[in-house]
Amino acid sequence: MPAQLLDGVALSKKIRTEIAARGAIVTAKGVRPGLAVIVVGENPASQVYVRNKVKACEDVGFHSVLERYSAELGEKELLARIATLNTDPAIHGILVQLPLPEHIAAERVLEAISPEKDVDGFHVANAGALMVGQPEFKPCTPYGCMKILESIDYPIRGARAVIVGASNIVGKPMAMLLLQAGATITICNSKTRDLAHHTKDADILVVATGKPKMITGDMVKTGAVVIDVGINRLPDGKLCGDIDFDAVRYIAGWITPVPGGVGPMTITMLLMNTLEAAEKASKPSSSL
Numbered sequence: 001m002p003a004q005l006l007d008g009v010a011l012s013k014k015i016r017t018e019i020a021a022r023g024a025i026v027t028a029k030g031v032r033p034g035l036a037v038i039v040v041g042e043n044p045a046s047q048v049y050v051r052n053k054v055k056a057c058e059d060v061g062f063h064s065v066l067e068r069y070s071a072e073l074g075e076k077e078l079l080a081r082i083a084t085l086n087t088d089p090a091i092h093g094i095l096v097q098l099p100l101p102e103h104i105a106a107e108r109v110l111e112a113i114s115p116e117k118d119v120d121g122f123h124v125a126n127a128g129a130l131m132v133g134q135p136e137f138k139p140c141t142p143y144g145c146m147k148i149l150e151s152i153d154y155p156i157r158g159a160r161a162v163i164v165g166a167s168n169i170v171g172k173p174m175a176m177l178l179l180q181a182g183a184t185i186t187i188c189n190s191k192t193r194d195l196a197h198h199t200k201d202a203d204i205l206v207v208a209t210g211k212p213k214m215i216t217g218d219m220v221k222t223g224a225v226v227i228d229v230g231i232n233r234l235p236d237g238k239l240c241g242d243i244d245f246d247a248v249r250y251i252a253g254w255i256t257p258v259p260g261g262v263g264p265m266t267i268t269m270l271l272m273n274t275l276e277a278a279e280k281a282s283k284p285s286s287s288l
């Protein structure tokens, strides 16, 4: 029997309805959730992602601004822009789309964003808070993957979870969230020996490598939950994930499609983080 599809579009729709309702409540109190999205350079994928993020804000009634800069923008200018947004009361979330051009130090830029407005959860203060089990903002992609598992009531406690890819954006925070939910974690990276030995052991397999279709049917345990974070464009223009979907769907118990799986959930959780930042800003104590 083929795996059940984990439909990120349908789940997003449900969560975004809740977000819009909570957004309307905080807006009625005079605090309309606002997100600033900054993109530097012409990376075509980034251009699509940022447009989708801003459009999602409009759809749930949030305020949003999209600032597009040429690849020649200096780091100083970018830092100055972030400093202004940090004190802008109409903006509750600031997102700088990665990757940045090479002459800009991404870590300096991410540290310049006020942790209270760091809706990506990439600031070291937020990464550290997640590490010790007191997250403020969970990074959007791993947060979306957790929501997908929650949607099927998957028993994470005691499960074996294997994450392929150890990035700061996905792999490492994914490991922290699954660990805190009681899973036993393995994080694989590009140097891992005998990758299949690890992936075949996984009850929950999360893959974020950027390598098209690298996880084949023989690398997956029968009945596993398989979550594909990859979005790759093939030479024929079609999109595919890091999982060989057509083979793995006959082995796994559940699987996310690409597109339509994790992608929409990442944006949904960005909206959730922006909403929560605005809700915090609307509380009397934070306006003192």
Ligand code: GUN
Pocket (backbone or CB within 6 Å): 095, 096, 097, 098, 099, 120, 140, 141, 169, 266
């Ligand atoms: N580039 C790829 N994924 C992300 C993300 O979640 N946030 C940002 N800011 N940049 C990215």
